[in-house]
Structure formats: C-alpha cells, structure tokens
Amino acid sequence: MKKSGLFIAMLLLFAFSTSCKTAQKAVAAKTESEKTSKKKSKFKPYSKVVTSDAVTDDGLFKTHQVEDDFFYEIPNDMLEKDMLWVTRIAQIPSNLGGGYMNAGSKTNQQVVAWERFQNKILLKVKSFSEVALDSTAAISNSVKVNNYEPIMYAFDIVAFSADSTAVVINVTKFLSTDVPSISGLSSRLRKQYKVRSLDKERSFINSVKSFPENIEVKQDFTYTAAEPPSNSSVGSISMQVNQSMILLPEVPMQPRLFDPRVGFFTVDQIDYSSKALKADEKTYIRRWRLEPKDPEAYARGELVEPIKPIVYYLDPGTPENLKEYIKQGIEDWQKPFETAGFKNAIIARDAPTPEEDPEFSPEDIRYSVVRYVASTTRNAVGPSVSDPRSGEIIESDIIWYHNHLRSYRNRYLLETGAANPSARTLDTDTKEMGEMMRQVIAHEIGHALGFPHNMAASYAYDVEDYRNGAFTQENGIAASLMDYARYNYIAQPGDENIRFVRQMGPYDHYATNWGYRVIPEATSPEDEVATLNSWIMEKAGDPVYKFGRQSSRFDPQSQTEAIGNNPIKASTYGMKNLKYVAQNLSQWTSSQTDNYDDLQELYGELLGVYSRYAGHVVTNVGGVNEDLKKPSQSGTVYSTVDKKTQQESVQWIIKNVFETPSWLVDKNIVQNIGPEGYFDRLRSIQARQLNSLLSFDRIGRLINSETVDANYYTALEMLQDVRKGIFSKSTTDIYRRNLQRVYIDRLSYLMTEDSSRSSYNIAQSDVRALVRGELNTLQSTLRSKRNSASNQVNKYHYEDLLARVDLILNPR
Incomplete structure (x- = not known):
C-alpha cells in the first residue's frame, strides 16, 4: 500500500510538473507571440498606407500619392534588377552656367538597383566600369569585393501588398531632399553662385508618373544663393529637375x-x-x-x-x-x-x-x-x-x-x-x-x-x-x-x-x-x-x-x-x-525694318564670323595633322604642318588682322547702334587672334617640331615675324597703338603666367628665353620710334611701351 501510494504520489507530482511546464511553455509562447506581434506591428496594413484617397499610377512600379506623401510599391521580382537613373534639368533659370547649359541638360547618369535588407529597402548604385565579363572566373569574386556598391538611400518598409508580392516604401523625404548624387546643381555651380542650402519651404515634388518601363519624377527646387546667375534681388536659384528611372534589358x-x-x-x-x-x-x-x-x-x-x-x-x-x-x-x-x-x-x-x-x-x-x-x-x-x-x-x-x-x-x-x-x-x-x-x-x-x-x-x-x-x-x-x-x-x-x-x-x-x-x-x-x-x-x-x-x-x-x-x-x-x-x-536690315535692332544683332555676329575665319588660319601655325591609324598602316599618326604653310599663315594674319581691317568699322553701322566703343571692337578681335597665336601650347608645338621635322618653322621665327608685322608700320593710329599694347601685355603673360596648365614645363623650356630676347630687341625698336615720332601722342605711346617692357624685364 505504501509503495502504491508512493507511486501514485509520484505520478501526481510528475503530472503536476508536466502541467506546469506546459503552462510555462504556453505563457512563453504567448509572450513570444506578443513580441512578434509587436515586431510586426511596425508594418502597417496596406489599406492604412495606400488609402482609398490614394492616387495610384500603375507601371514599372505602382506609385501612390496620398495627400503630400508619395509611395513606391516595388514588386519582389523588381528587386535587384538593373535600372538606369538619369538626372536632367527640366527647366533652367536664365544664364545658369554662363548660358552654356540648356533645359534638358543631363547632370548625372548611374545604374541603380533596389535591394531588400531585413526590414529596409536599399537603393544601391552599381558600376559597370570595372567588371569580370566571365562570371565563372575566380577573379570575379575579387572584382565584387573590391567594388562594393554604395548605398544612395535606405528606406523603411512601411507595408506589404495584400498578396505579399510587393513592398511599399515612402519616397517623399528622398525625393524632396537635396541628394547630391541626383542633384541638378553641381558642386562647381554651388561654389560659383555661393549656394547655401535647399529652401524646403520653396521646394516640392511636382509629379511622379509610372510607365511600363520607367518612372519619371519632377522636382521643383529652390536654393538660397548669395550670387545667383539671374534675378539677384530674390537671392535664390529655382530649377525643375527631372529624375528618370529606366528598367534595363534583361539580356x-x-x-x-x-x-x-x-x-x-x-x-x-x-x-x-x-x-x-x-x-x-x-x-x-x-x-x-x-x-x-x-x-x-x-x-x-x-x-x-x-x-x-x-x-x-x-x-x-x-x-x-x-x-x-x-x-x-x-x-x-x-x-x-x-x-x-x-x-x-x-x-x-x-x-x-x-x-x-x-x-x-x-x-x-x-x-x-x-x-x-x-x-x-x-x-x-x-x-x-x-x-x-x-x-x-x-x-x-x-x-x-x-x-x-x-x-x-x-x-x-x-x-x-x-x-x-x-x-x-x-x-x-x-x-x-x-x-x-x-x-x-x-x-x-x-x-x-x-x-x-x-x-x-x-x-x-x-x-x-x-x-x-x-x-x-x-x-x-x-x-x-x-x-x-x-x-x-x-x-x-x-x-x-x-x-x-x-x-x-x-x-x-x-x-x-x-x-x-x-x-x-x-x-x-x-x-x-x-x-x-x-x-x-x-x-x-x-x-x-x-x-x-x-x-x-x-x-x-x-x-x-x-x-x-x-x-x-x-x-x-x-x-x-x-x-x-x-x-x-x-x-x-535697317533700311527695310526702319529700326536698328537687327542691324546691331547682325553686326555683332559679323564680327564673330570674321574672327572665326581668322582663327582657322591661326590653327596652321604650330599645327599638327592627326591621322588616326593602326600600327599595321603606313605613316605616322601625327605630322607637323609644313614650314611654308605656317609662314604664309602668319603673313596672312598680319595682313588681314593686324593691319587694321577698317572696313569693319563702317560709320553707317557703328554710329547707329551705339555711342561708343568703336575702336575697342577691333582691339578685342585683334587681341583674341594675337593671344591665340602667342599661346603657350602653340609655341610649345613649334619647339617640339624641332625634334621630329628637319625643315621646321621655329618658335623664334614665328615670334620675330609677329613682332615685325606689328611694329613695321611707319604710321601709327589708334588701332595700331591698341594692338601694340596687346602685344606687350601678351609677352608679359608669357614671361610671368603660371605654367601649370600647359602640356609642358615652360619654366625649363626655351619659351621665356625667346620672349626675353624679343623684348630686348623690341626696346631698340621702341627707342627709335619714340625719337622719330610724328606727334606727341605717338611719342607718349612709345615711352609708355618702353616703360612696360622695362617693367617686364626688371620687375620692381
């Protein structure tokens, strides 16, 4: 009996223990369930995010606008797909970039992919500039680990579609923020116009549209800027930026x-x-x-x-x-x-x-x-x-x-x-x-x-x-x-x-x-x-x-x-x-329209055409012909322009540009389109061609030809020809005086300018020795011309040039 009672007691105790453990497990399971429930609760029901008020556009992704918020519904099968992201300026303020940028200008292009990581969606930037085209090669893994893809932006998953085949993310903050990699304003322009920040009160998402193979977003952004390119009184730059996201071909x-x-x-x-x-x-x-x-x-x-x-x-x-x-x-x-x-x-x-x-x-x-x-x-x-x-x-x-x-x-x-x-x-x-x-x-x-x-x-x-x-x-x-x-x-x-x-x-x-x-x-x-x-x-x-x-x-x-x-x-x-x-x-023009607007416009463009024709001849000087070839083809890729052509080109410039083209200063034109600046128009054209002719790179190519051409036009010959052409005239008028000052200024530039932007080491080349020699020779010419000057203006002019040359040769 005692053994039986003891046995029953042990059974009861075991049953009680088992019951307690079961109860504990139930409690633990309930607690875990509650934790899981709480964890899941961070994802809202789809209907609470994409409400009945949502404006939905179905395409590559479904896009939803709910009041001021924008959502992307990204299908799971679109994750990790290669997509091309193109940023363009859709509408541009006047004179942005000095007038050399247009509406439609592309500011960036990059491949992206949407990837899931835990409870986030990452927008990653992919590169195809470094690849292993043979994906089976061992080095392909090295390429991958040494080219880790940067994350442009990370989004919290806010909901799942009803059938769990897509994730929903809120892209509002991303698309209304000045994200550098998709900005329409480069760092250079920001520095140039002293841009301080994006003004959130004057910036917004204009539209989001989804098409079968792309999504298009328009952003209206306003930046505060100390020195905007136009409308300076506003103190800001406004522009419309277009973001295109394009699905790339599977193959x-x-x-x-x-x-x-x-x-x-x-x-x-x-x-x-x-x-x-x-x-x-x-x-x-x-x-x-x-x-x-x-x-x-x-x-x-x-x-x-x-x-x-x-x-x-x-x-x-x-x-x-x-x-x-x-x-x-x-x-x-x-x-x-x-x-x-x-x-x-x-x-x-x-x-x-x-x-x-x-x-x-x-x-x-x-x-x-x-x-x-x-x-x-x-x-x-x-x-x-x-x-x-x-x-x-x-x-x-x-x-x-x-x-x-x-x-x-x-x-x-x-x-x-x-x-x-x-x-x-x-x-x-x-x-x-x-x-x-x-x-x-x-x-x-x-x-x-x-x-x-x-x-x-x-x-x-x-x-x-x-x-x-x-x-x-x-x-x-x-x-x-x-x-x-x-x-x-x-x-x-x-x-x-x-x-x-x-x-x-x-x-x-x-x-x-x-x-x-x-x-x-x-x-x-x-x-x-x-x-x-x-x-x-x-x-x-x-x-x-x-x-x-x-x-x-x-x-x-x-x-x-x-x-x-x-x-x-x-x-x-x-x-x-x-x-x-x-x-x-x-x-x-003006005789037909009875106003001078078109005459002024066309005259300005005529000067540009003249300068362009002159520039074509200047290119012969120090010119190098480029004939792209493979090594199996005869001849060289680069050959210098022959000496005779270069000499003739310099003389052509002297005759057609440096000898005053007075026909360009037609009284019937200039005196009807402006009150001043007649003489300076020619000075600017002559200066442009002279500065181009006496450029570091051109002189450098002339020096370089000494190493490859037996019958070459030397840099010294070119400098001498130009000097003689500019100072050979016995008579000197306002145009010639202007040109001679431009010439002295250019020689000063060649003697003193920082040469870091040139393609060769100027300080250790012949350039400054040649220019110094020309300045010394010019001093004698100027003294002679000063002593024989026909009037006081010309005498003062030559004295001024002498002082300028002396300052170049003997800087204070």
Whole structure:
C-alpha cells in the first residue's frame, strides 16, 4: 500500500510538473507571440498606407500619392534588377552656367538597383566600369569585393501588398531632399553662385508618373544663393529637375568594340577576367539595337526591316508648317541605314492624339520624341540614354528651341549673302529655312544615333570645288552631316547653281554601315574585329572617309565651322564675301525694318564670323595633322604642318588682322547702334587672334617640331615675324597703338603666367628665353620710334611701351 501510494504520489507530482511546464511553455509562447506581434506591428496594413484617397499610377512600379506623401510599391521580382537613373534639368533659370547649359541638360547618369535588407529597402548604385565579363572566373569574386556598391538611400518598409508580392516604401523625404548624387546643381555651380542650402519651404515634388518601363519624377527646387546667375534681388536659384528611372534589358545587347578611326560615342569597361596580362580596358560604341526580322535574307545581302525600328514622334506642340521638314530630317537617315542592310530602320510619326492613344506620353521611355521648346534659346540638342553594360541606346529626345532658326537665318545672310541673293533679307524664304531646319534635325538625330562631330569631313573637299555648282549639288559642303560645316562661304558672286546648305554625305553611310551592320557569324565582340577592320582598310587614305576628332584643336584638318582643304584660301574667299556683306548690311536690315535692332544683332555676329575665319588660319601655325591609324598602316599618326604653310599663315594674319581691317568699322553701322566703343571692337578681335597665336601650347608645338621635322618653322621665327608685322608700320593710329599694347601685355603673360596648365614645363623650356630676347630687341625698336615720332601722342605711346617692357624685364 505504501509503495502504491508512493507511486501514485509520484505520478501526481510528475503530472503536476508536466502541467506546469506546459503552462510555462504556453505563457512563453504567448509572450513570444506578443513580441512578434509587436515586431510586426511596425508594418502597417496596406489599406492604412495606400488609402482609398490614394492616387495610384500603375507601371514599372505602382506609385501612390496620398495627400503630400508619395509611395513606391516595388514588386519582389523588381528587386535587384538593373535600372538606369538619369538626372536632367527640366527647366533652367536664365544664364545658369554662363548660358552654356540648356533645359534638358543631363547632370548625372548611374545604374541603380533596389535591394531588400531585413526590414529596409536599399537603393544601391552599381558600376559597370570595372567588371569580370566571365562570371565563372575566380577573379570575379575579387572584382565584387573590391567594388562594393554604395548605398544612395535606405528606406523603411512601411507595408506589404495584400498578396505579399510587393513592398511599399515612402519616397517623399528622398525625393524632396537635396541628394547630391541626383542633384541638378553641381558642386562647381554651388561654389560659383555661393549656394547655401535647399529652401524646403520653396521646394516640392511636382509629379511622379509610372510607365511600363520607367518612372519619371519632377522636382521643383529652390536654393538660397548669395550670387545667383539671374534675378539677384530674390537671392535664390529655382530649377525643375527631372529624375528618370529606366528598367534595363534583361539580356544586354552584344556590344561592338570601338575603333577610334570611326566616330562613335562610347561606354568604357575594365574587364578583369580578360586573358590579357592586365586589367583589359574595353570601349564599346553606343548604338541602337537593330536586329533583322529575316536573318537569312539579311545574310544574303537583301534589305530587311528591323524587328524594332527607331521611331521618333513629333511633339504635339510643333508648328504645323515645320513638321514636314522635321520628318524629312529624321528619315534622311533611312538611306545610310539601307547601306547597313536595313530598310525603314528609322521612322517619323506625329504623336497620337489623346483619342488615338490616351496613354501616350513623351516622358514614357518607350517613345523617342522631337520636342519643340518655346524658348529664346538658340540651340538644338540630341541627347540619348544608353545601357552602360553594352552601349545600347534605349531612348532619345531631340530638343529644338524655337529661336534656333534665327541663328541660321543670320548666318545664312552673313556667310552666303555675297554670292546668294536669296539670303539678302531678314524674311528668308520658307522653303530655304525649312531646308536648314531639316539638316539641323538630321544632324541632331545623328548624335542620337551615336555619332559625334566629325570635324575632318569638310577638309575632304578642295576649296575650288565649293565654287562648282554641279559638285556642290551632288556632294554638299562636307563629306558628313556631322561636321560643323553649315554654309558654303567660299562661293563667290557670279558662281552658278551653288548649294549653300549642308546635307548628308558619304561618310555618314560608311559610319552607319560600320556601326550598325549585323555580322551574322560573330558571336562575341572580339569575333567582329577582323571584319570591322577590313571595312576601315578598304577606305583608308581617302579623306572622304576620315574621322576627325573635335578635341583635336591643334589640327587644321579638323576645325569647327571650317570648310575646304586649305584654310588660307578658304578664309580669303570668306573675308572677300564678308566685306561685301558689311557694305550692304544696313541696306538689307535697317533700311527695310526702319529700326536698328537687327542691324546691331547682325553686326555683332559679323564680327564673330570674321574672327572665326581668322582663327582657322591661326590653327596652321604650330599645327599638327592627326591621322588616326593602326600600327599595321603606313605613316605616322601625327605630322607637323609644313614650314611654308605656317609662314604664309602668319603673313596672312598680319595682313588681314593686324593691319587694321577698317572696313569693319563702317560709320553707317557703328554710329547707329551705339555711342561708343568703336575702336575697342577691333582691339578685342585683334587681341583674341594675337593671344591665340602667342599661346603657350602653340609655341610649345613649334619647339617640339624641332625634334621630329628637319625643315621646321621655329618658335623664334614665328615670334620675330609677329613682332615685325606689328611694329613695321611707319604710321601709327589708334588701332595700331591698341594692338601694340596687346602685344606687350601678351609677352608679359608669357614671361610671368603660371605654367601649370600647359602640356609642358615652360619654366625649363626655351619659351621665356625667346620672349626675353624679343623684348630686348623690341626696346631698340621702341627707342627709335619714340625719337622719330610724328606727334606727341605717338611719342607718349612709345615711352609708355618702353616703360612696360622695362617693367617686364626688371620687375620692381
């Protein structure tokens, strides 16, 4: 009995213990549940965040506006996807950046991805400049850990969609804050205008729109600034910034390797998985993805339509009378694309009406648009958005500013008016203006297709060919539309059947074929190289197919706004025409309008044209021809301009610039457009060309030619020729006195200026020894001229120059 009782007692005790443990577990579970509940409570129910009052836009992400708050609903399958974030200035204050920035200017472009980390969504910036293209290579992990992706912003998850397939974040603070990486105002501009901060009271999110492949945000920002570029009394800078977030293709396009002998915009990468014994730098061209609908027919050489053609829509605000010219400019590129094997590769369309397509928007990344902007800006631009992984151009908007045609009318009159009677008016014929607009649009489309300026294209034609009507009608005025060669300023009065306006050229067909023709058998960029090189070699040595870089400012073959293969002859013809225009400018303008506004505007631009013609000749001096080649080609890449041409160029400048061009100071013009400053206009033009001629880099190239050219034009010879040209005249008037002071000031600059910006060590070169020698020689000349001065003004002038020279040689 006792054992039985003890046994029962033990059972009861065990049961009680078990019961207690169960109860404890229940309590613990309840406590954990409460903790979990509390933890989960930080995420609000979807309906409490996206309320019935929300304005929702469905696209790449759902975006919601609830009163003043904006939310992104990011699907889980959109996390870690590559997206391109492009920041542009949508509306710009007057004179921002000194007038060299336009609405539509891109301030930053970067690849981003949304990633989840615990209860946050991170917006991370990705880089494709350093990659391991072979992801299986061991080094790929090293590339990853040594290129850790920065976090642009971190967002708390505030809710989940009802089916838990998406996260909801509040982007209000992010989009209304001055985040440096997506700001429209660079650090340089902030410093220049002494920007203090973003004024939150005058800054807000204007709109958030979601489209199938992109999200567009407009921000209106106002910054407090001590020295704003305009409206200084307000003490602030206001601008509208556009943020574009674009889904990149899941599978990148096969890239095409860049060759500098053919002009293309590019993207760069460093491939660490390359078999080269170094980090392999790879540069790909930027181009649209054009793939033939019928690859077999394409491979047989038949013209084939692309799977997805390039389509440009015209802004609904485009004036009706201009639409046909814009469409022609777009579709002028169909012929070069046919050379590349595609038909109907590029198409112009009117934007659909709201009735035809209520969802159409120029901001939708699926649509490329020629935007017509009501602005006094005189410009047109052709920006595009490209995939940094492959160079694929995804979208492009051509921006045409309303007043740009005025620039073309003015230059048409000034540069062709002598030989072209139809240009001698302020009311240019509509068809002629339409043709100019057509070519400008085609030029900007060229940029949007991936083509940079080809500044060598106008050097392909002989100067005398520009006076041949049959030649100009067939070939235009440059071998490429992408040159800055706008008008035929060489043709002379009496030349017949002349084409004065640029047009598409043979280089445009060649470059389009090189960049866009599909090479069927190639499965990698490297597989294409041999074929691409063979196409270049077929045309090597023919100036019509030469590419000249805009950055080659030392190369007389690649000059902006120049035409013809001889700058001296071309500028001589141009100056002759300009004299005729100057004599008749009042008759063609103020006599017709009965006011002087247009006369003043055109006279200012005429001085600019004159200076430009002079500058083309200056480039010959110390000039170096750049002919881009591979080592397998004969000849060198760089060769100095021959001595005779350089000497003739200096003498041309002396005759046409330093000997007073008094025809530019026409009393019928200057005395009707302003009360003063007549003499100073010429001084500024002469100073510009003299300072350019006596630049550190130009003198340095002349010194450098001593090392590679047996018959070179020396820096000393150039300095002597310039000095003699400026001081050889026996008579001295106000213009000559001005020029001589400019000359002394320039020599002082060469003796004393900090040389850190130059391409060589000036202090240890011959430059200052040569300049010192010229100053010593000049002293003797000045003493002689002072002693024989014909009047007191000239005597004082030479005494002043002597004092200036002495101060340079013997600084106090």
